[in-house]
Amino acid sequence: MFDNLERSLTVAGTIEEALAAKRQGAAILAGGTWLMRDPRRGVDLPQALVSLHAIAGLKAIYISDDTITIGAAVTHEALGQALLGLAGFEAVALAASSSANPAIRRVATLGGNLCTPGFAAADLLPALLAVDAIVELRATQAPLRMPLACFLANREQVLADAILTSVIISRDIIASAHVRLPLRRAGDYPVAIVSCALSSKGQIQIAVGSVEEVARRWTKLEEAFSREPGGRPASAQIAASLAETCNDFEGRNGIEADGWYRRQVLPTLVRRGLEALSHKEDAR
Ligand SMILES: Cc1cc2nc3c(=O)[nH]c(=O)nc-3n(C[C@H](O)[C@H](O)[C@H](O)COP(=O)(O)OP(=O)(O)OC[C@H]3O[C@@H](n4cnc5c(N)ncnc54)[C@H](O)[C@@H]3O)c2cc1C
Known part of the structure; x- marks a missing residue:
């Protein structure tokens, strides 16, 4: 080999x-x-x-009143532990602590999860997209910041001469949830992932991973949610029905699951995500 x-x-x-x-x-x-x-x-x-493992600053997590800044070399395990119990960060914490297995989580980093080209099932991507994360990169002296969605749209080009140094998340998310569907025959990689977040403006933000080649926000569904009375679906079941009518995903075919299957499970994952979100809201 x-x-x-x-x-x-x-x-x-x-x-x-x-x-x-x-x-x-x-x-x-x-x-x-x-x-x-x-x-x-x-x-x-x-x-x-x-x-990158000897660059001390890349392993740090800074939590301030307004933002959380996570170094690119922070491991999934450290990230899951640092964010545990922090309101608004439930999705990122769960994505970090439920991906892969304990041995992988102990060494796999945030930067690796975001920068791996051609890896559709990255757990942290939808979780971070749902909370409007910003990435910081260094190519020259001055750091460069951009929304995660923008980074993903140009990832190979941006990374040609840059290193991802950190991820910044604003603390204006009320609650969030991360729902993944792993299959044993998929080597426990999730075949579909839905992350959702409730913003301080009362909007529900949804991102989907592993269904298409690159994770993305489900803007058609977010718009449908915002047209509901009160600006959001009255129940998780209504959210799931809207997810069925707004399903604009092209499921990717892979050895672990067919594209139609990844697409078809999305309304159920949305329902579970919205249920988890409302439990977290109620618990506050
Ligand atoms: C058995 C197994 C199961 C897995 N299950 C899951 C899962 O369930 N969910 C999941 O999300 N992932 C899973 N993974 C995938 C993977 O290990 C993770 O996504 C991990 O986060 C990769 O991080 P790393 O630090 O090991 O990256 P590396 O392997 O070191 O690097 C990956 C890529 O990213 C680039 N890179 C890394 N850091 C930077 C940086 N700071 N700036 C620029 N480029 C960078 C590298 O050059 C390389 O191209 C699994 C992996 C294995 C082996």
């Missing part, structure tokens, strides 16, 4: 060192849970790697 090529690994102590190695052609190595399995996917391992 492995060739006999010599490979190099640089352990960067700063972002500048990591960027310099990247400019020389090194691939970014975070937890390695995806990258090091490249040969299984028939992809050659990169000849040069630059590891």
